[in-house]
Amino acid sequence: MPMRYTFGGDEHLFVECSEEMSLEAFFNSLSMTSGIKEAKIKGVTEICPANASFQIKFDPDVIHPNDILKEVQAIEVAAAKAEPVITTRIVEIPVFYNDPWTHETLMRFRERHQDPSGTDLEYAARINDYGSVDDFVAAHSGSPWFVSMVGFVSGLPFMYQMVERQRQIQVPKYLRPRTDTPRLTVGHGGCFGCIYSVRGAGGYQMFGITPMPIYDPTQTTSYLKDFMVFFRPGDIVKFKPIDREAYDQAVEDVDKGRFAPPIREVKFDLREFQKDIDGYNAKLEGVLHGH
Structure with missing residues (x-):
C-alpha cells in the first residue's frame, strides 16, 4: 500500500507504512525515519519510529505543515529507490x-x-x-x-x-x-x-x-x-x-x-x-x- 499521511494537531505528522506487521514494513519505517534524520529538515524536533509507522513532531512556526509533508514525501520516493541495507x-x-x-x-x-x-x-x-x-x-x-x-x-x-x-x-x-x-x-x-x-x-x-x-x-x-x-x-x-x-x-x-x-x-x-x-x-x- 502507498504510505498514508495524516496530521495530528498542529505539531505532528503521522505516517503509516503498512496495515500489516512484517519485517518489510518495519524496514520501510526505519529507512524513512533514518532518511528524515539525515535530511535535517528545519523545524523537526522529534522523530518517533514504531512497528509499521512513525510520527514526526515539528514546530509550525518554523515550517508550514504542507512544506514538511512535501519534504517527507520526497524522502519516501528516494527511500523506495534506495538499497534495502542498514548498518x-x-x-x-x-x-x-x-x-x-x-x-x-x-x-x-x-x-x-x-x-x-x-x-x-x-x-x-x-x-x-x-x-x-x-x-x-x-x-x-x-x-x-x-x-x-x-x-x-x-x-x-x-x-x-x-x-x-x-x-x-x-x-x-x-x-x-x-x-x-x-x-x-x-x-x-x-x-x-x-x-x-x-x-x-x-x-x-x-x-x-x-x-x-x-x-x-x-x-x-x-x-x-x-x-x-x-x-x-x-x-x-x-x-x-x-x-x-x-x-x-x-x-x-x-x-x-x-x-x-x-x-x-x-x-x-x-x-x-x-x-x-x-x-x-x-x-x-x-x-x-x-x-
Missing part, C-alpha cells in the same frame, strides 16, 4: 528461561490466563505445536529478533522474529492484564517479543528473565553510562539460554560493573535475508561470535 548492531542477550520469579508471578495470575492449568511456556509450546517446553525454548532462542521499536514503557523493545511467517511464534496476551511483571521479564504477545524494562503491569506471556539491565535512568550501569536506554530500532537480538548459576554470575557482574553484552556492528541486507533466511541468520550469528 546496525547484533547483540546477545542472556535469558534464564522458566525462572522462579516469572513462574511465581504467573502462578499468582492464573485466573487471568487462557490455560490456568499450566504455565505460560507450556501454553505457548502447545499452541505453537512444539512437543515440549525445551523444543519451544530452542525455537525462541534459535533465531534472531529484529527490534522494530522502543517505547510504550521507557526502554522497552518490541522485537519481531526473523523467520518465515509460518514459523513465527504467535501467542495471545493474557485474557486480563496482570498488575505485576518482574523487571527484565522476556515476554511475548501476538507476534511480538519484548523485554520489560521496569517492574509493572503487563499482559504478555512470560517466558523467562534476563540479568542484563536495558534501562537505567541513573546511568550507573557500566554499558549505559552514555545513554540510559540500551536498545535502538534496527538492533538485532540473539537470545542465549542460561541456567541459574550463569544468571547469578551475570547479576554479580552487572553489580560490579564488569558485565559487557557481546555486540558487533553488522550490515543487514533485507533482500539477501529473504533469499535464504536460515543461512543469513547463521551468518549473523557467526559475526556475533567472531566466526
Whole structure:
C-alpha cells in the first residue's frame, strides 16, 4: 500500500507504512525515519519510529505543515529507490528461561490466563505445536529478533522474529492484564517479543528473565553510562539460554560493573535475508561470535 499521511494537531505528522506487521514494513519505517534524520529538515524536533509507522513532531512556526509533508514525501520516493541495507548492531542477550520469579508471578495470575492449568511456556509450546517446553525454548532462542521499536514503557523493545511467517511464534496476551511483571521479564504477545524494562503491569506471556539491565535512568550501569536506554530500532537480538548459576554470575557482574553484552556492528541486507533466511541468520550469528 502507498504510505498514508495524516496530521495530528498542529505539531505532528503521522505516517503509516503498512496495515500489516512484517519485517518489510518495519524496514520501510526505519529507512524513512533514518532518511528524515539525515535530511535535517528545519523545524523537526522529534522523530518517533514504531512497528509499521512513525510520527514526526515539528514546530509550525518554523515550517508550514504542507512544506514538511512535501519534504517527507520526497524522502519516501528516494527511500523506495534506495538499497534495502542498514548498518546496525547484533547483540546477545542472556535469558534464564522458566525462572522462579516469572513462574511465581504467573502462578499468582492464573485466573487471568487462557490455560490456568499450566504455565505460560507450556501454553505457548502447545499452541505453537512444539512437543515440549525445551523444543519451544530452542525455537525462541534459535533465531534472531529484529527490534522494530522502543517505547510504550521507557526502554522497552518490541522485537519481531526473523523467520518465515509460518514459523513465527504467535501467542495471545493474557485474557486480563496482570498488575505485576518482574523487571527484565522476556515476554511475548501476538507476534511480538519484548523485554520489560521496569517492574509493572503487563499482559504478555512470560517466558523467562534476563540479568542484563536495558534501562537505567541513573546511568550507573557500566554499558549505559552514555545513554540510559540500551536498545535502538534496527538492533538485532540473539537470545542465549542460561541456567541459574550463569544468571547469578551475570547479576554479580552487572553489580560490579564488569558485565559487557557481546555486540558487533553488522550490515543487514533485507533482500539477501529473504533469499535464504536460515543461512543469513547463521551468518549473523557467526559475526556475533567472531566466526
